[in-house]
Amino acid sequence: GAVVSQHPSWVICKSGTSVKIECRSLDFQATTMFWYRQFPKQSLMLMATSNEGSKATYEQGVEKDKFLINHASLTLSTLTVTSAHPEDSSFYICSARDGRGLGYGYTFGSGTRLTVV
Amino acid sequence: AQSVTQLGSHVSVSEGALVLLRCNYSSSVPPYLFWYVQYPNQGLQLLLKYTSAATLVKGINGFEAEFKKSETSFHLTKPSAHMSDAAEYFCAVSDPGSARQLTFGSGTQLTVLP
Numbered sequence: 001g002a003v004v005s006q007h008p009s010w011v012i013c014k015s016g017t018s019v020k021i022e023c024r025s026l027d028f029q030a031t032t033m034f035w036y037r038q039f040p041k042q043s044l045m046l047m048a049t050s051n052e053g054s055k056a057t058y059e060q061g062v063e064k065d066k067f068l069i070n071h072a073s074l075t076l077s078t079l080t081v082t083s084a085h086p087e088d089s090s091f092y093i094c095s096a097r098d099g100r101g102l103g104y105g106y107t108f109g110s111g112t113r114l115t116v117v
Numbered sequence: 118a119q120s121v122t123q124l125g126s127h128v129s130v131s132e133g134a135l136v137l138l139r140c141n142y143s144s145s146v147p148p149y150l151f152w153y154v155q156y157p158n159q160g161l162q163l164l165l166k167y168t169s170a171a172t173l174v175k176g177i178n179g180f181e182a183e184f185k186k187s188e189t190s191f192h193l194t195k196p197s198a199h200m201s202d203a204a205e206y207f208c209a210v211s212d213p214g215s216a217r218q219l220t221f222g223s224g225t226q227l228t229v230l231p
Contacts, residue, residue, distance in 0.1 A: 043223045
């Protein structure tokens with residue numbers, strides 16, 4: 001089946017530094033990648049949608065200059081949390097939509113636990 | 118606009134008992150519907166999906182769900198719960214005619230009691 005590899009699975013960084021999270025679709029072309037944030041005991045909150053080769057579309061309230069998304073190829077999308085602060089600590093999950101069509105569903109990465117100290 | 122309502126943020130069942138997790142949707146067009154499971158500190162794993170074919174959908178790990186248009190429901194069931202089923206479950210809906218993302222329910226935490 002379709003697999004999305006997300007790295008790192010967890011990261012601890014100092015306040016003020018930047019962190020990059022990668023998501024790779026291993027056996028399909030991810031024409032669209034979604035980035036979510038999940039707070040403890042809560043559902044997923046969509047942060048942004050990115051299509052290969054174009055700028056990401058951010059949801060209302062999400063700072064595009066803080067959460068930089070790059071989707072340069074059909075198999076790789078990255079989320080960079082710039083100048084991270086403790087309030088950015090969260091669980092981040094990517095999801096890729098199979099380019100063959102919506103019926104193939106959405107495949108999720110395993111998530112990244114970010115802790116900013 | 119689409120939305121999903123999951124009734125019951127916490128459900129507890131005894132091992133071997135029936136699992137029933139409720140999901141109702143709202144959509145202006147025939148939707149695609151999904152159930153995902155999430156274990157602690159992990160991503161979401163697809164259990165099953167409805168994409169306008171058979172209304173009774175069978176998924177992995179013995180789960181199944183039935184699409185009922187008249188009730189706008191897509192409840193998830195499993196005849197006999199296992200301890201390993203303890204996890205968070207999310208129902209989600211998407212509009213097959215658009216490029217939009219999934220809309221998730223608030224999730225249901227399933228506890229399986231020995």
